Amino acid sequence: MVISVPFPPQAVSLSDKPDIMPAAIQTPSLQRVEFTDFEKVVAAIEKDGAVILQNFTTPEVVERVNDEVKSYLDADKPWKGKLFPPETRRCTRLVGRSDTVRQEWIGSDKLFGILDHFLSKTTRIFYDDVPTVHTTRPILSTASTIDVRAGAAGQRLHRDDKVHHFDHLDTIKTGYIRSVDVSMSLLVPGVQSTEENGATLVIPGSHLWGDERAPKRTEAVQACMVPGEALLFLGSFYHAGGANRTADQNRPVHGLFFCGGTHRAEENVYMEFDNEQVKTWSEKEQSRMGYATSSPNLGFVDFVSPMHIINGTYDPNHLV
Numbered sequence: 001m002v003i004s005v006p007f008p009p010q011a012v013s014l015s016d017k018p019d020i021m022p023a024a025i026q027t028p029s030l031q032r033v034e035f036t037d038f039e040k041v042v043a044a045i046e047k048d049g050a051v052i053l054q055n056f057t058t059p060e061v062v063e064r065v066n067d068e069v070k071s072y073l074d075a076d077k078p079w080k081g082k083l084f085p086p087e088t089r090r091c092t093r094l095v096g097r098s099d100t101v102r103q104e105w106i107g108s109d110k111l112f113g114i115l116d117h118f119l120s121k122t123t124r125i126f127y128d129d130v131p132t133v134h135t136t137r138p139i140l141s142t143a144s145t146i147d148v149r150a151g152a153a154g155q156r157l158h159r160d161d162k163v164h165h166f167d168h169l170d171t172i173k174t175g176y177i178r179s180v181d182v183s184m185s186l187l188v189p190g191v192q193s194t195e196e197n198g199a200t201l202v203i204p205g206s207h208l209w210g211d212e213r214a215p216k217r218t219e220a221v222q223a224c225m226v227p228g229e230a231l232l233f234l235g236s237f238y239h240a241g242g243a244n245r246t247a248d249q250n251r252p253v254h255g256l257f258f259c260g261g262t263h264r265a266e267e268n269v270y271m272e273f274d275n276e277q278v279k280t281w282s283e284k285e286q287s288r289m290g291y292a293t294s295s296p297n298l299g300f301v302d303f304v305s306p307m308h309i310i311n312g313t314y315d316p317n318h319l320v
């Protein structure tokens with residue numbers, strides 16, 4: 001059974017009123033917090049693993065982004081592999097195709113203030129006996145719009161930090177431990193998301209679970225949102241895109257995914273060598289230079305392995 005987050009928006013953390021809610025009917029759910037209230041946003045994420053940001057942006061800005069990606073969504077073809085249901089359409093390379101996403105959201109210092117809090121890392125390093133201090137800051141990992149159209153199946157419950165093979169300790173007893181996360185995800189709905197059109201399934205508190213615990217559908221609630229709101233969550237937080245059970249509604253969602261600044265190779269070979277040169281290398285050499293995707297789903301171009309694109313072996317009928 002999937003239990004819905006109350007809608008319209010309200011602060012829905014029932015743990016705020018433990019004395020009046022019988023334990024048997026308490027349902028964990030996400031809090032709605034004003035985007036500008038940094039302390040409350042951080043506290044909500046530490047407690048639940050995720051938060052719904054009120055007034056993250058405006059409906060007008062969302063509509064502008066919707067307009068900028070529309071031609072790319074309309075030109076996209078049904079996916080033939082397992083990664084997406086055929087009823088979905090994609091606009092990849094989002095920060096280049098939507099100036100608004102790049103300027104308004106990637107350019108948001110408020111957003112990066114929150115990301116910095118969870119993903120930045122400062123380390124003391126000795127050079128001989130001289131201590132120096134260095135800070136690495138988060139970067140965009142990937143961004144795309146996925147239009148989940150009528151009839152599309154939902155995702156399986158998963159953690160986004162799976163791509164970085166993150167090890168999760170059980171921290172239910174200790175509570176959240178800062179600086180252990182490697183990624184965060186931001187989902188900005190392009191239209192009002194509802195239970196019927198597939199609002200994201202979420203499991204509040206699942207960021208504290210160890211790797212041995214499997215998520216269950218019965219533990220999930222749906223994070224329904226209106227345009228202008230956004231769902232921000234840690235990479236360790238279990239969630240899934242919901243099934244679009246409507247007959248005629250499109251549910252575009254603009255997804256921005258961030259990772260710690262160290263999650264890249266030391267040398268940026270992708271700027272140093274052009275594809276024609278790389279094409280002359282053996283597949284073993286290409287793979288060892290980072291041109292093959294890392295399983296699962298890391299290092300792709302338009303969700304395809306760079307090696308297939310460079311070598312001309314891209315086959316849309318044999319996608320994973």
Ligand SMILES: [Fe+2]
Nearest residue numbers: 158159160239
């Ligand atoms: Fe995800």
